[in-house]
Amino acid sequence: MIEARHLTKRYAGRTAVDHISFEVGKGEIVGFLGPNGAGKSTTLRMLTCFLSATEGTATVAGYDIYEDSLEVRRRIGYMPENVPLYPDMRVGEYLRFRGRLKGLGYRECRAAVAEAMDTCSLAAVERKMIATLSKGYRQRVGLADALVHKPELLILDEPTNGLDPGQIRQSRNLIRELGERHTILISTHILSEVEMTCGRVIIIDRGTIKASDSPQNLIRRLRRPGSVLLEAKAPATAATKLAAIAGVQEVNPSEDQDGWTSFVLATDPQSDVREAVHELAIRESWKVRELSSRTASLEDAFVDLLKEESPPESSSSLKTEN
């Protein structure tokens, strides 16, 4: 559906996107993940023909983004970052305007708008002015706008930015639902989002692609040593006994009140030491109130990946402008 070849965008004195090549197949939900300022929005803007590439090119549904810009735009439903809308229009009026502008006929457009409003649960605000809508509704109006002309490809730039946790969950479900009918490319800096909705993640940092894989594979590939937490009524000296278990690399005890001690065990990525720890506790007759293992999430993988590539700077680049 999308085929990008060496896509590059240089601004005066700064390369925002540096020779990016990637593909998105039909029906995929792909997450574009990176810290702010990594070049996500710039890439999406080049794909939607809002900006021109300095170098390289891309095709969308077989059409070149430069040569056949109109054909490309007809096939894309785009929701820009921060969802810009006309505040002085009513929701239904706005969506009908957008539908007509995207080439729908009068009757066709009425039906399509009704359908899009239904999908995004907007019926209640159809006659409301956009200026009076809450952030959550505005986001849904933006989404309805993106899908009103039933595009093959949906490009959503940070679709859940600024929503509350409940709304994020709703829009996540909505995106997953939409994934059944559309190819979707979403950008975000929220990891849990791609972890739950996307079949594939492209991690981008400072204009280059750092990784492209399924979330599960990324976690596996980047899995850090696992860790096991044990809270037991045992003296701090028990740490040496725990360290003797095969697969445990390191033990960090810290004493709590009433004789309880919590031990954090760093383990090899592959081994699960909980059974051995349990047996040890029985043998030593320690009272145990917690024994649990923590696995690395995509978040950890992501942070590691960025750290690997850019030691001191990455934490600051997380906060720079977009």
Place this chain on the structure above:
Amino acid sequence: MRPFSILFFKELRSFFLSPMAYVIMALFTFLNGWLFVSMVRAMQMQASPRSLVHNLFASGWFWMGFLILFPLITMRLFADERKMGTIEGLLTAPVRTSEVVLAKYGAAVAVYLVLLLPVFAFFPLFRLVTGEVTAFQPGAVWGSLLGLFLIGAFHVSIGTLASALTANPLIAAMLTFVFVMLHYFLGFLQNFGMVTGSVWSEGMSYFSTTEHMNVLAEGLVDSRPLVYYLSFSVLLLSLTHHVLESRKWRA
């Protein structure tokens, strides 16, 4: 050309659904109504070689009100879209940039013509009420309408370009006002310490809006202002198109 008409009517709607349209229209109509009455009074006191229509549109007061219209009509065209970010949705829709420019320009010209309507209603109304046949001289009325249409079309294109240059409607309005005024006063340079009939005054008279208007308000259709205003409008609109297109390439 369907995107054109969709965008054109959207622009018209958003203009006439805002209270600003009516404030501008009321003020402009009021100013010209007052001017009309004073012109009639003045012509009662003293005979004038020129028609009522001609006198009204040659008055400096008319021009002051008139020139202020353009920044007000055009300032929001593109500047507002850029300020709100809606330009991103607009230019990623399957429409040509030229269609967007023409639709916005066309809508602004239409708005301008609607603002002008009440003023032109004065003449037939006055004739109807007073039975004064000379109040409505078709040649003078149609000539000045054509003149004001041409001058307006040109000024609106100045405003369209100014609005595309900035993301701030106020700055767009200022730019438009400055250039509209500069152009207006350029015509007065023909009297600048020079003898009439010299190359200088002859040359400058080609730029003189008041001069053009004087000819057209007599009911004489001169092709020179016609070509002048239309070609400048086309030039400024194509510049607007380039400004919008170059945004894709610039930083």
